[in-house]
Amino acid sequence: MLCKLFKSFLSVVRGPWCTILSLFVLVFCSAAVFSHFIAYALGFRQIKSVQQATEPTGHFSRPVFSFGSSLKGFAIDEALLTNARGWHTISKGCGAGSPAEFEFLLNDSANNSSLIIFTSIFEMSEGMISPSRTSLVPFLQSVQDTWDMVLGWEQTKTILWKYPLDSLQEVFPTLGRSWEVQVLARDKIRALLGRSSTPASDDGPIDLNPTSNEIQSSLLDWDSGRLERNVVQMQQMSVSLHSNFAGPKSRALDRILTRSRQSDTFNIVVILPVSPAFISRNVDREAVNAFDLALIKLQDRHPDALIIRLDNEGLLQNDDLFWDLVHMNARGQASTTALLLERLNNTTLQK
Amino acid sequence: MIFTSLEFLVFFGLVVAIRWPMQNQSLEKWFLLVASWLFYMSWNPPFVLLLLGITTSDYFIGKAIARSNKSSTRHLLMGASLSIDLGILAFFKYANFLTDQWRVILSLTGVEADPVFWEIILPAGISFFVFQSLSYTFDIYRGKLSPTNSWRDYSLFIAFFPQLVAGPIVRAADFLPQLGKRTRPQAALFESGLALFLLGAFKKAVLSDQIAPQVNLVFASPSQFDQITLIAALLGFAAQIYLDFSGYSDMAIGCARMMGYRFLDNFAMPYKSFSITEFWHRWHISLSTWLRDYVYISFGGSRHGTVRTYVNLLVTMLLGGLWHGASWNFVLWGGIHGAALCVHKVWCHLLNKNPSAPVQGFGAILFGWSLAFVVVVLAWIPFRCANFGEASQFFLGVVGFGNGTINTISPQLLAGLFILIMGQLMFSKNQSWDVEIPERPFWYRFAAYSFLAAMIVVFGVTQAVPFIYFQF
Numbered sequence: 001m002l003c004k005l006f007k008s009f010l011s012v013v014r015g016p017w018c019t020i021l022s023l024f025v026l027v028f029c030s031a032a033v034f035s036h037f038i039a040y041a042l043g044f045r046q047i048k049s050v051q052q053a054t055e056p057t058g059h060f061s062r063p064v065f066s067f068g069s070s071l072k073g074f075a076i077d078e079a080l081l082t083n084a085r086g087w088h089t090i091s092k093g094c095g096a097g098s099p100a101e102f103e104f105l106l107n108d109s110a111n112n113s114s115l116i117i118f119t120s121i122f123e124m125s126e127g128m129i130s131p132s133r134t135s136l137v138p139f140l141q142s143v144q145d146t147w148d149m150v151l152g153w154e155q156t157k158t159i160l161w162k163y164p165l166d167s168l169q170e171v172f173p174t175l176g177r178s179w180e181v182q183v184l185a186r187d188k189i190r191a192l193l194g195r196s197s198t199p200a201s202d203d204g205p206i207d208l209n210p211t212s213n214e215i216q217s218s219l220l221d222w223d224s225g226r227l228e229r230n231v232v233q234m235q236q237m238s239v240s241l242h243s244n245f246a247g248p249k250s251r252a253l254d255r256i257l258t259r260s261r262q263s264d265t266f267n268i269v270v271i272l273p274v275s276p277a278f279i280s281r282n283v284d285r286e287a288v289n290a291f292d293l294a295l296i297k298l299q300d301r302h303p304d305a306l307i308i309r310l311d312n313e314g315l316l317q318n319d320d321l322f323w324d325l326v327h328m329n330a331r332g333q334a335s336t337t338a339l340l341l342e343r344l345n346n347t348t349l350q351k
Numbered sequence: 352m353i354f355t356s357l358e359f360l361v362f363f364g365l366v367v368a369i370r371w372p373m374q375n376q377s378l379e380k381w382f383l384l385v386a387s388w389l390f391y392m393s394w395n396p397p398f399v400l401l402l403l404g405i406t407t408s409d410y411f412i413g414k415a416i417a418r419s420n421k422s423s424t425r426h427l428l429m430g431a432s433l434s435i436d437l438g439i440l441a442f443f444k445y446a447n448f449l450t451d452q453w454r455v456i457l458s459l460t461g462v463e464a465d466p467v468f469w470e471i472i473l474p475a476g477i478s479f480f481v482f483q484s485l486s487y488t489f490d491i492y493r494g495k496l497s498p499t500n501s502w503r504d505y506s507l508f509i510a511f512f513p514q515l516v517a518g519p520i521v522r523a524a525d526f527l528p529q530l531g532k533r534t535r536p537q538a539a540l541f542e543s544g545l546a547l548f549l550l551g552a553f554k555k556a557v558l559s560d561q562i563a564p565q566v567n568l569v570f571a572s573p574s575q576f577d578q579i580t581l582i583a584a585l586l587g588f589a590a591q592i593y594l595d596f597s598g599y600s601d602m603a604i605g606c607a608r609m610m611g612y613r614f615l616d617n618f619a620m621p622y623k624s625f626s627i628t629e630f631w632h633r634w635h636i637s638l639s640t641w642l643r644d645y646v647y648i649s650f651g652g653s654r655h656g657t658v659r660t661y662v663n664l665l666v667t668m669l670l671g672g673l674w675h676g677a678s679w680n681f682v683l684w685g686g687i688h689g690a691a692l693c694v695h696k697v698w699c700h701l702l703n704k705n706p707s708a709p710v711q712g713f714g715a716i717l718f719g720w721s722l723a724f725v726v727v728v729l730a731w732i733p734f735r736c737a738n739f740g741e742a743s744q745f746f747l748g749v750v751g752f753g754n755g756t757i758n759t760i761s762p763q764l765l766a767g768l769f770i771l772i773m774g775q776l777m778f779s780k781n782q783s784w785d786v787e788i789p790e791r792p793f794w795y796r797f798a799a800y801s802f803l804a805a806m807i808v809v810f811g812v813t814q815a816v817p818f819i820y821f822q823f
Contacts, residue, residue, distance in 0.1 A: 015538075016537075016538030016539065017538050019538070019793065020538055020541060020542050020545075023542075023793070023796060023797060023800065024545075026797055026801070027797065027800045027801050027804050028804070030797075030801040030804070030805065031801060031804035031805045031807075031808050032808075034801075034805040034808070034809065035805070035808045035809060038809050157358070161356075161357055161358060164357060165357055165813065168357075172808040174808055174809045175808050175811070175813060176811075176812075176813035178561070178809065178810045178811060178812055181809055181810065182762065182810075186762065224756075224757045224758075224759070225580075225757060225758055225759025225760075226759070228568055228757065228759050229565070229568070229759060229761055231568075232564040232565065232567070232568045233564070235564070
C-alpha cells in the first residue's frame with residue numbers, strides 16, 4: 001500500500017532530483033526508525049538529568065541541600081550521614097554532574113541551612129562534560145562561561161556543539177552512544193546464552209545510587225585487559241587529559257558559594273576520592289597540582305566555606321574500595337562515610 | 352573541522368545551499384575560495400597567510416617559467432619554487448628534527464651542544480598543499496602544462512577545501528580545466544558523491560574510530576602485552592589506517608563530486624595486492640604517482656641502468672617515508688617498502704616478468720598475497736611506534752620474544768578485523784561502489800544507503816577523532 005502510494009507520488013513528481021530527494025528522506029527516516037528500534041530492543045536507559053531523594057528525619061524549617069553525581073551515591077551512605085547529623089536532607093544530582101549543572105538544580109532550593117556539594121577531580125575537570133549539561137544549563141550560559149573563561153577553541157566547540165548534538169539524539173537516540181549500544185548488546189547476548197552479566201557493567205552505574213550487586217565487587221576483581229579497556233573508554237569520555245580546572249565548572253561553583261553565602265547558608269564542599277588506578281592513568285602530577293591550586297584559590301575567595309578533602313586520605317587510596325574506576329563499593333562507602341562524619345563532627349557547624 | 356563532525360556537515364550544507372542558485376561563475380568560484388579559506392582557518396587562522404604565500408609565489412613563478420625561453424632562467428625559477436616550497440616545509444616540519452640530528456652528529460665527534468628547539472606548530476595539510484603547488488610549477492617547467500591566467504583559479508586549485516588538509520594530492524592538469532567550464536551539480540554525480548561520502552563516514556566513524564582506542568592502548572606500551580594481543584593490535588592498526596585514510600579520501604572525493612568536481616581515486620583495495628608493487632599502485636595513489644613523477648623520474652627513473660634504478664627507487668621511498676613525518680621511524684618504513692620493491696623487481700627480472708603484470712596461478716597468487724601482506728603489516732610497526740625502541744619491543748613481542756602478559760583483545764577490534772577480512776573476501780578489487788550503487792534499482796540503493804546510515808547512527812563515534820593523515 002505504502003509502496004503504491006510512493007510510486008504514485010513518484011509518477012507525479014518525476015526527475016532525477018526528485019528520486020534523490022525521496023531517497024534522502026527515506027534513508028533519513030529509516031535510520032531514525034532503526035535507531036529507535038535498537039534503543040528500545042536493548043532497553044536503552046533514558047538518562048535522567050535529575051534524581052531526587054528526601055530524607056526527612058526531623059522537623060527543620062531549613063533543610064540541608066546535598067548535590068552530587070553517582071560518585072556521591074556510591075561513596076556516601078546518605079541515610080547514615082543524615083541520621084547521624086540529625087539533618088533534614090534534600091538530595092539532588094545528575095550523572096557525571098558538576099557544579100555547572102548543580103547550579104541550575106539549586107534554583108528551587110532557597111531557604112536552606114546548609115549546602116553540601118560533593119565533587120571530585122574527575123568531575124571538576126573541564127574536559128569531562130556531563131551528559132546532563134545541555135538539559136540543565138542554558139545554551140547562552142554556556143556561551144558566556146566559555147567566553148569569560150577563555151577556554152580553548154577545541155573545548156569551547158565541544159561544549160557548544162553538544163547542544164545541537166543532543167537535539168539530534170531526539171531523532172536518533174543511539175547517536176553518540178555507541179559504547180552503550182555495544183555494552184548493552186553484549187549483556188543481552190550473554191543473557192540469551194544463559195551466561196550471567198559481568199558483576200560490574202562496563203557502562204558505569206545504572207542509577208545515581210548503587211544496587212546491592214554493584215556495591216559488592218571490587219576493582220581488584222578485574223583482569224588487566226578489562227581495566228585497560230575501561231581506562232581507554234574513560235579517556236575517550238574526556239576532551240583532553242584532566243588538567244584544566246578553570247572553566248565553566250569552577251565559575252559555577254564560585255557563583256553557587258557566593259549566592260549561598262549571601263542567603264546565610266553554610267557551604268560545604270566535599271572532594272571525593274577516585275581510584276588509584278584511575279589517577280595513575282588519567283591524571284598526571286601537573287593536573288593534581290592544578291586541582292590543588294584551584295581548591296586553594298576557592299578557599300581564598302570563600303574563607304567561610306568548609307572544604308573537606310577526602311581524596312587525600314591515605315586510607316581511601318586503595319583499588320579494593322572501588323567498584324569501578326571512580327565509583328566506590330560497600331567497603332569504600334563505609335570508610336568514606338565514617339571519615340566524612342568524623343571530619344564534620346570535628347567542625348562546628350551552623351544549622 | 353573534521354569531515355565526520357556536525358560542524359562540517361553544517362558548513363558543507365551551507366556551502367552547497369548558497370552555491371546552488373548562483374548564476375555567475377566568477378562569483379561562484381570566489382565563494383568557494385573564501386569558503387575554503389574559512390575551512391582552513393578553523394584549524395589555525397594565521398596559517399591561511401602561509402597558504403596564500405605559497406599560492407601566490409608559485410602562481411607568479413609558474414607564469415614566469417612559461418614566459419621564459421632561456422633554459423638557465425627556467426632552471427633558476429624552478430629552483431626558486433623548490434626552495435620556497437621545500438624551505439617552508441622543512442622549517443615547519445623538519446627544523447627541530449634536523450637540529451636534533453646536528454646535535455647527535457656533534458656529540459659523536461665529542462662536542463656536546465645544547466641547541467635551541469623551537470615550539471613550532473605544524474600547519475594542517477602543509478605536506479599536501481606544498482606538493483600540490485610544486486607539481487604545478489614542475490609541470491609548467493617540463494612543458495606539460497600551460498599556466499593559468501587566473502590567480503583565483505590557481506588559489507582555488509590549491510585551497511579547495513575537500514582536498515586541502517589530507518589530499519588526495521590533485522594535479523593542476525586534472526583540476527584547472529574543470530574550473531574553466533561552468534560545473535552544475537548533476538543528479539547522478541551528486542548521488543554518487545553522497546554515496547561515497549556515506550561510505551567514507553562509515554569507514555571512519557563506525558570502523559576506524561572504534562578500533563583506534565584499542566590499538567592506541569597497545570601501541571602506548573607494547574612491552575606490557577602478550578604476543579596474541581600485539582598481533583591483534585598490529586592487524587588492527589593495518590585495518591585502522593586503511594579505513595581512516597581511505598574513508599577520508601572517500602569523503603573528500605564525495606564532497607567534491609556533490610559540487611560537480613571530479614578527483615581521481617586514492618585507494619583501490621590495497622590489501623588485496625598480490626605483490627608489493629601492486630600495493631603501491633593501490634595505496635595512497637595520489638602520493639605514489641606524485642613520488643614517481645616528480646622524485647623517481649627526476650632522479651633518472653630507470654633510464655640509467657639496473658643498479659641506478661634500484662637506488663632511485665630506494666631513495667624515492669626513503670623520501671616518501673620522510674614526507675610522512677620528521678622521524679627515523681618513517682624513514683625506516685619507507686626503507687622497508689623501498690627494499691621490498693627492489694627485491695620484487697629483481698625477482699621479476701630473474702623470472703623475466705613485468706613487475707606490474709597480473710599474477711597468474713593459484714599458488715603464485717597465494718604466495719604473492721601472503722608475502723606482500725606480511726611485509727606491509729610488519730612495516731606498520733615502525734610507522735606507528737613512537738621510536739625505534741618501542742618498535743623493536745613491538746616486533747620482538749609479535750615474533751614471540753616479548754615479556755608482556757596482558758591479554759586484551761577487544762570485541763571492537765575483532766569486529767573491525769572481521770569486517771575488513773569479509774570486505775577483502777567479498778568484493779572484487781576493481782569494484783567501485785560509488786559508481787555501481789547509483790546504477791542499481793531504487794530499492795537496492797535505498798537498502799544500501801539505509802544500512803550505512805543506520806550503522807553510523809548506531810555504532811558511529813561522534814567525538815571528533817582526527818584523521819591519522821592530518822598529522823602529516
